Amino acid sequence: MHKATRYALGLLAAAAIATASDVIQLKKDTFDDFVKSNDLVLAEFFAPWCGHCKALAPEYEEAATQLKEKNIKLVKVDCTEETDLCQAHGVEGYPTLKVFRGLDNVSPYKGQRKAASIASYMIKQSLPAVSDVTKANLEEFKKADKVVLVAYLDAEDKANLEVFTKVAEKLRDDYPFGASTDAALAEAEGVKAPAIVLYKDFDEGKATFSEKFEAAAIQKFAKTAATPLIGEVGPETYAGYMSAGIPLAYIFAETPEERKELSDKLKPIAKAHRGVVNFGTIDAKAYGAHAGNLNLKTDKFPAFAIQEVNKNQKFPFDQDKEITYESIKAFVDDFVAGKIEPSIKSEPIPEKQEGPVTVVVAKSYDEIVLDDTKDVLIEFYAPWCGHCKSLAPKYDELGSLYAKSEFKDKVVIAKVDATANDVPDEIQGFPTIKLYPAGAKDKPVTYQGSRTVEDLIKFVAENGKHKASISAKADETSSSSSSTATATETATEAAAETQTEEAKEADHDEL
Missing domain, CATH: 3.40.30.10 (Glutaredoxin)
Incomplete structure (x- = not known):
């Protein structure tokens, strides 16, 4: 074969590899048939000029590759070319992500726009609301996600299974749920039916619920036990902290070593207020500007603040004071007791309203x-x-x-x-x-x-x-x-x- 021909073929092969994608691009004449022929599809409706779409692209590609072996398909639609298709699906901004189980069962994607989060979310979507857990698959089920919940029940206990299933249907976007009626398996896991074990790959590894099966109590248990004692606040976790509905205490520091040191120092405070105040470290180099949203100075770290997420109130700790166990304990205790007034950032009230707005x-x-x-x-x-x-x-x-x-x-x-x-x-x-x-x-x-x-x-x-x-x-x-x-x-x-x-x-x- 001629050298130039081999070179050209090599370029073509390299180009093919470079452009290979596990994300399938669909058009108006292929979309419906594809969705009908696949049990579960995540579709991204995008525009080429959209900055957020460009940022999502590599994460979406990586997630598609991760999900390929599970036969969960990720597709995309260019709304600048497929205007009618995007309008038919109610697309009002870019990117819009929707989960399809056929054309008549469509729901918005509610996860984060990172590969790991997309993969985790779609795996949970592929599972039944409550999976059947046995001795043979328990260890595999524990690894289905960072947090999974398993109910251990008697075979005839339909009432508690119904309550658990209702919670699972409500929180299926957050965690995988399983149930077992194997008494020996429950005993091996250290519980007696009826009980729920939340398995997690952080902190103490698991938490147990053995109270009366009531939906509100189970939901509260799940949300509390699934939150790290002191987690990390970042793009993948921020929305979860905001939706948790309880105050969030931020620990700002510029280095991993300093964040770990402060985390270890303040852990007893976080443990004492678990379920009342969430705690999280935050990288002040990457996200230091967020300190300004909490009425902290953005150039003085380490720093500490509490956000009352439901009312969006901010309680910054005095940055002129040292962050010690004693000082933060007193601050958090006073916050929980309602003794601290929120800090309010405000422009001056206009002396006169000018203009029509x-x-x-x-x-x-x-x-x-x-x-x-x-x-x-x-x-x-x-x-x-x-x-x-x-x-x-x-x-x-x-x-x-x-x-x-x-x-x-x-x-x-x-x-x-x-x-x-x-x-x-x-x-x-x-x-x-x-x-x-x-x-x-x-x-x-x-x-x-x-x-x-x-x-x-x-x-x-x-x-x-x-x-x-x-x-x-x-x-x-x-x-x-x-x-x-x-x-x-x-x-x-x-x-x-x-x-x-x-x-x-x-x-x-x-x-």
């Missing part, structure tokens, strides 16, 4: 947003957010329309810089728009529609107490914007958003 700051939040006589639509924004900048003229127009309407004293269109002001909600993305209806301030409604003046008016009218329906000004901007599908935000907006996100993340990684 009411500017809210932390110190005026309750007075304006929680005014029980008014429907309040509020945008939580960030100054660097490209989509927020794109929304601004439409949002100003919305404010002007209501200010000139018969509902000017009943509806408030407001905005708050959520990076400069503490707000009660944990905001996951920008812009986030919520309506706080008059008479139902404890039940805010999050806006999910397209960002047009007409659709925002419709949202306020349908969800507000005052049913404030007004006519939108039919100018060229609003008319054209109303015909634009939410799923396909313009490339210009997306590019701006990606650039600002990338610029923002150049300084630090985001949790």
Whole structure:
């Protein structure tokens, strides 16, 4: 064979290897048949220009390879080419991940966007709500994930199995669940039926539940026992800590050695407050900017703070004081006893409201947003957010329309810089728009529609107490914007958003 021919074939082979992928790209004419012919499919709906999609790509590829031997398929759909397909599946942003068990059983993917998390989540999806555990498969089942739960029951105990199964169905995205009716196996595991053993690959290795089988009690046990005594706060664990519903104590330090030293020092405090306050170390070099979100200085470590996640309140420990067992014990004890006031970060209250949109700051939040006589639509924004900048003229127009309407004293269109002001909600993305209806301030409604003046008016009218329906000004901007599908935000907006996100993340990684 000629040398040049061998060289060319070598290049082709190398290119084939380089482009080989375990992620299957589908189109409108192949999607339905593929989903129908596979029991379980994870689909990513993406756009090539999307920064978050680019970040997900290698993780998604790695997860697809890990799941290949389990016959769990990962696919992707380019929404810039398959617009109709993406709209048919309700895609409103990128990336959107959905779990398919056929075309009629679709659920949103609720895990993290890391390879290990994707693989773990999909393996749990592939299992029945409660797997049958025997002596032969127990050890293998224990290794199904970092945390698994096994109920040991009598063969005739249908009532407790039903309660356990209900919990399993509710928490199946979090942990694999198994059940055994082998009395000898239960004895070998150190329990007597009815009991639940939570096996974990950290801390003490397992925890036992032997109380009365009640769903709420089992859920609380699972959440508490599955959380490391002092875990690590990072991109893969942050959402879990936020959803746990109990305060989180952060231990910031710049080196692994320092984090371990502080963790060992504070472990007795974490143990004393287990189930009441979660504790986690956090890499101050990678995620030091997050200290600012807790009202800590971002250039002085080690540091300690507690976040009341349900109310998004922050309790920073004085950074001029040394972090010792005694000082942190006293601080945490006082926090649990309700003796510490939360720290509030706020811009100054505006001396005068200028413009059609009411500017809210932390110190005026309750007075304006929680005014029980008014429907309040509020945008939580960030100054660097490209989509927020794109929304601004439409949002100003919305404010002007209501200010000139018969509902000017009943509806408030407001905005708050959520990076400069503490707000009660944990905001996951920008812009986030919520309506706080008059008479139902404890039940805010999050806006999910397209960002047009007409659709925002419709949202306020349908969800507000005052049913404030007004006519939108039919100018060229609003008319054209109303015909634009939410799923396909313009490339210009997306590019701006990606650039600002990338610029923002150049300084630090985001949790």
